[in-house]
Amino acid sequence: VQRRSGGLCEADTPACLSGPHAGVLAHHKRLRSQTAGHDPDLMLWVCREAHDFIHSRPMQAHALGLIIRAGDP
Secondary structure: OHHHHOOEOOOOOHHHOOOOOEOOEEEEOEOHHHOOOOOHHHEEEEOHHHHHHHHHOHHHHHHOOOOEOOOOO
């Protein structure tokens, strides 16, 4: 996931308005409790600000495709 991102945050959130940030951690778009592993297609390399945004504003994050809920295609 980190290699795919080139080390930059892959999330496009309002928290990242100042431009590309260095990613610091892997974010599971689908909750780990809802999936069997660490599928890179279901993960993003994100900066701390984006990760905080995703978890503090789950409805907005879902609308942006940063969270996948059970039942989503």
